[in-house]
Amino acid sequence: MYLAKKTTESDSSKHKPLVLIVDDEPNNLHVLVEGLLTDYDIRVSTSGEQALAFVESTRPDLILLDIMMPGMDGYEVCKTLKSKQSTKGIPVIFVSALTTEDSEEYGFELGAIDYIHKPYKLALVRARVRTHITSQGMLDRLIEKNFDLHDKLLEIEALALELSKREEELKLLSSKQKLFYQALTGTADGVVITDSLGSIIAVNPSFCRITGFTETEALNTQLHELKQNNQLGVSFSDVWQHSNKAGYWSGELVTRRKNGELYPELLTLSMVKSEQDTKVHFIAVFSDISSLKITQERIDYLTWHDELTALPNRNGFLKQLEQQLQNCSLNNNYAYIYIIDIDSFRSINDGLGLLAGDKVLKELAKRIHNKLGKKDVIARLGSDGFSALSSVEKGVGRLRTQEIAEHKAQKLLSAINEPFIIDGQKISITISIGTYIFPREDKWESAIETISNCEAACYKAKEKGGNRVTFFDNSFGEQAKRRFEIEQDLRKAISQNEFTLYVQSQFNSQQILKGGEVLLRWIHPQKGFISPAEFIPIAEESDIIYELDCWVLKNALSLIKKLDKRHAALSISVNISGRHFHEPRFLSLLKTQLDSYKIQPNQLTIEIIEGTLLNNIESAIEAVQLLKNLGVRVSIDDFGTGYSSLTYLKQLPIQELKIDRSFVFDAPKDNNDKLIIDMIVSLGKLFQLDVVAEGVENQSHFDLLQEYPQVILQGYYLHKPEPASEWLKKINN
Structure with missing residues (x-):
């Protein structure tokens, strides 16, 4: 690659169009260079490979490309140029001695824009180069203007997008304001807003529903006046003072309605400041938790009691049994428990239905209660299983305790053998009673272990045919253990x-x-x-x-x-x-x-x-x-x-x-x-x-x-x- 003529600084400043001539014949090169050098910046390559290497670093405005060259011919060079994104836009004019239509058609298919035939007519060469350079320049200027217009359009689109975004933000802000208002007026919680001194400036409908005060009555009233309860514990003055210091308070508070009725509420009082921290408001959100308290009390009750019979359940019985075990240990006296189970209770449920079965259980609970002592603790452990806890006076020995437990259990058996009248129908049932006396002399046992031993005695009574009382024997524990292992x-x-x-x-x-x-x-x-x-x-x-x-x-x-x-x-x-x-x-x-x-x-x-x-x-x-x-x-x-x-x-x-x-x-x-x-x-x-x-x-x-x-x-x-x-x-x- 070489320059046709050394370019001076003044020449280069004119920014002549760059023309690359590709030909392996020196005579051809000399003619073309001499004919074009005055108006164009000329570069010369003597092979296809050299030309491709040149355009990798420098983009010419036009290429005059000889077809017949050793190695890579002009067709191959053109095909390579047009296959690349970076060079496909460079105009190519084929220079050739070939004048057949097929060769020219093939050249145009490859992407050439014109043909110049040998021998050259310099006037025609200059005219065609000038025409294509001028066309390319106009195209470049149009492209440049197109890019400028495109940039302007992008700016306009960006501005329109920004305006649209602002409009959407305004719409969103408006919808949020509507949503906040709907939430404020639609929530089941009471909401009240006060100024920094506690004077009410806004309330929602739920505030009026819960407290009984109308909006007119509440506005400009001190929140302190509506929340005072004259009750022990947390007062609203403490709540207000804490919120002023910490900015937040949350908890339960007993307060009064307009009619004087006390009710429990779950209150959250928060301080709200403006961006400049100069204006302070307080927002109180509260809910009436009266029904929640009732539900909680119900849950607490069912944690320790059986719903069907109102007796203590297994948890409640274990708690009282644990206390009795400690009392026996401290006072050195005996106590005993019964596990009472209905024999073949499944047949009652299957034959008469679950409702009849429930009635039998309730009647059984009454009979157990009537036959045992007033101080005895009676519980329903689950399904058809009941338990009873009794103690004897200090000084009563183990054998006498066993006699007392046996006598009381036999009386209970007899009472249960009497027919039950359920929905006008006589039903006869029998029960199995397991009995366990504690504390044992050889070891300390927990409440759960005590019940397990008594349940083993009850199971043994069932094995023997039911309708009987069985006292715990140490061998029952091993039997229960083996039974558990076999089941597993x-x-x-x-x-x-x-x-x-x-x-x-x-x-x-x-x-x-x-x-x-x-x-x-x-x-x-x-x-x-x-x-x-x-x-x-x-x-x-x-x-x-x-x-x-x-x-x-x-x-x-x-x-x-x-x-x-x-x-x-x-x-x-x-x-x-x-x-x-x-x-x-x-x-x-x-x-x-x-x-x-x-x-x-x-x-x-x-x-x-x-x-x-x-x-x-x-x-x-x-x-x-x-x-x-x-x-x-x-x-x-x-x-x-x-x-x-x-x-x-x-x-x-x-x-x-x-x-x-x-x-x-x-x-x-x-x-x-x-x-x-x-x-x-x-x-x-x-x-x-x-x-x-x-x-x-x-x-x-x-x-x-x-x-x-x-x-x-x-x-x-x-x-x-x-x-x-x-x-x-x-x-x-």
Whole structure:
């Protein structure tokens, strides 16, 4: 790259248009430079690469570009220039000896603005360069003016935006003022504004509603006069003084309405200053909290009392028991507590409804109160559980205390055994009473530990059949601990595959296999074998029993599915808890599982304990009917031990009666039990029901039951329960 002629300072000051000539032929360059040097600032490049390097740093006003050059030709240079944002606007005139239309058309497609053909005619070259330079200059000036106009427009837009913004701010300010006014007049809180001396200058409608003063009466009145209460505690003078010093006060204040009535209010008094801190006002915002106080008192009451019976609740009882424990320790005397629980209270709620159940609880609370001493503390611990706390005189020993507690508890049992009249209907209930004497000689116990011990005694009374008084024994604590551990372990036993399904076969009188009953066995990883008699009652008291029943049902259906086709007549019996027997969730699960396993529904027999059917006979009938529609057989388990009734046998579409083992056990030597078996077998014939006798444990049982050839037999004498997998393998082979 070089200059065609050294440019002097005076030359450069003229700001001649810059023309870049790109040609590899010196003769061509010489002609063009000589022809244009007078009017233009000329730069020369002898290759395409050199030209591109030049325009990276210096932008020419026009480029005269030879097409035919070694290396990068003019077409490639033009294409590169037009591909870049920074150089695409530079005008390019091709200089070429080519005169074909195709070459010129291609050049114009690449972005050239003109063609100059060789050999040159300098007059034509100068004319075309001048024309394009002039056109480019005019375009540049138009662009410059356009930019100036654009800047002016931007200024105008900015000014318009600022004006619009100010207008919006004014609108917003106006809307905020309206909003503040609406909030002030619409809020449920009273609002009053005073000057620096406490003279009222504005009030809102809620102020008038709460205080009883009209706006006219309040204006120009001293706030002190309206807030004086003549009550002990915080006075408004103290509030005003604090607000003047600190600028703020908030709290509760008792004040008077216009009619003289006192009421509690929640008040916030704030000092408000102008920007110059010369003008001071005070704003008081207050609300009538009379209803809140009543609600709080109600909450405080319910914290310590039972709403249904108005007796102390568990919290209240614990508080008084803790105090009694301390008194006994200080005074060296004894006291005792009762835990009183209704036996089978669930059947009352299920059979008569919750409202009737509540009436029973209220009547029970009255009877307990009437039978115990006036100084005794009686409480409702929750649901159907009550408690009582009694103390004896100092000097009365532990044995005498136990006699007193026993005597009083027996009197209470007798009183509760008298029928209750609920909605004109006689209802008989029994209770279990756990009794605990304290303090113990060997250790100090908290109120919670004391109640826990007494609850363990009450639970033991229930285990023995209820309607009795049981005193705490040290072994009960271990039992309660084991019971808690089993309940916790039950919750994870299913997921950890700790349960196993066993089967006990059922035979006819000729000892031909007719089916089997599935039994649940639990092998605990640490505790070993745990009897169903221990863990089933615990599961029954929580929703764990539902999970257990679902697990047993699914595995029983899987067992039926695996039976050989030769055994299609065999029936598998499954015990289901009465707690959820008629619940939609269980019935829905059963239908889904039957569809899933695709077995003959009559191969499944659902066993229900007799007593649970009568808790809600209408739901039971509906559930049994649904099972019948599905094709599933239903058996009444332990028949004869509950409330056997011809009425429900007639109403329930069942298929089987199961004689309880207690009748079979003594039947060979007890004629009464044999007569009961006779009756049940006769009922089976009458209602066309199958009859199963369980508890066939020895030869004498088997021989006796041979008198009833239609009865199905089940017991250890015929078959000991074995794992379902082994039982299945034996009968299939």
